[in-house]
Amino acid sequence: xxxxxxxxxxxxxxxxxxxxxxxxxxxxxxxxxxxxxxxxxxxxxxxxxxxxxxxxxxxxxxxxxxxxxxxxxxxxxxxxxxxxxxxxxxxxxxxxxxxxxxxxxxxxxxxxxx
Amino acid sequence: xxxxxxxxxxxxxxxxxxxxxxxxxxxxxxxxxxxxxxxxxxxxxxxxxxxxxxxxxxxxxxxxxxxxxxxxxxxxxxxxxxxxxxxxxxxxxxxxxxxxxxxxxxxxxxxxx
Numbered sequence: 001x002x003x004x005x006x007x008x009x010x011x012x013x014x015x016x017x018x019x020x021x022x023x024x025x026x027x028x029x030x031x032x033x034x035x036x037x038x039x040x041x042x043x044x045x046x047x048x049x050x051x052x053x054x055x056x057x058x059x060x061x062x063x064x065x066x067x068x069x070x071x072x073x074x075x076x077x078x079x080x081x082x083x084x085x086x087x088x089x090x091x092x093x094x095x096x097x098x099x100x101x102x103x104x105x106x107x108x109x110x111x112x113x114x
Numbered sequence: 115x116x117x118x119x120x121x122x123x124x125x126x127x128x129x130x131x132x133x134x135x136x137x138x139x140x141x142x143x144x145x146x147x148x149x150x151x152x153x154x155x156x157x158x159x160x161x162x163x164x165x166x167x168x169x170x171x172x173x174x175x176x177x178x179x180x181x182x183x184x185x186x187x188x189x190x191x192x193x194x195x196x197x198x199x200x201x202x203x204x205x206x207x208x209x210x211x212x213x214x215x216x217x218x219x220x221x222x223x224x225x226x227x
C-alpha cells in the first residue's frame with residue numbers, strides 16, 4: 001500500500017528563518033516520485049519541487065530544497081529565508097503504484113511571523 | 115500558456131440534485147485527474163483520464179463519474195448529491211501519465227444544502 005504521512009499539522013517560523021516540513025512515505029515500488037505542493041488560502045495547488053526515487057542528489061528549486069533520505073523513507077521540504085507569502089498549507093505527495101496515481105499527505109499549515 | 119481552468123468556481127446545490135464540473139487542461143496535456151478536498155478527509159483521488167479513457171479510480175461510490183473528450187477536456191458528474199459531497203473539487207493535468215508534475219486548477223467549491 002502507498003502512504004504519505006505528514007505529522008506536523010501546524011508550524012510557525014520567523015520571517016527570514018529556515019523551516020523544515022516533515023514527510024515520510026511508504027511504498028514497495030522501486031520507482032516513484034515525491035512532490036511538494038503549496039496551497040494558499042485561495043485554494044489553488046502550486047507545484048514546488050520534485051524528487052525521483054533514483055535521483056542521488058537532493059532536489060532544489062530556489063528557496064526550496066527537498067531533503068531526500070531514501071533509507072529512512074523521508075522527503076522533508078526545507079524552505080530557506082521564509083517570507084510572509086510562504087504562509088500556506090503544504091502537501092507532500094507521492095506518485096507510485098500500479099496506477100501511477102498521486103497520494104497526498106494531510107498537509108502542514110505554515111505560518112510565517114513577521 | 116494558459117493554466118488549468120475549472121468551471122464553475124462556485125456552486126450551490128441541494129441534496130438529491132446532480133452536478134457537472136468542467137476542467138480544461140493545459141494545452142498539450144493529455145492526462146487529467148480529479149481530487150476531492152475536504153477538511154476532514156484531506157485530498158482524495160477520484161479518477162484519472164488519459165486519451166479519453168479512465169485509467170485509474172479512487173475509492174468513491176458510483177455516483178461519482180467522469181469522462182474526457184478528444185480535446186482532453188474533462189467533466190466530472192456527481193449524481194444524487196449528499197451533504198457530505200460538499201468539498202473543493204480540484205482538477206490537475208499533466209503531459210502524460212508518467213510525468214513528473216501535475217498542474218492544478220483553482221478548483222470548484224461545491225456546497226450541498
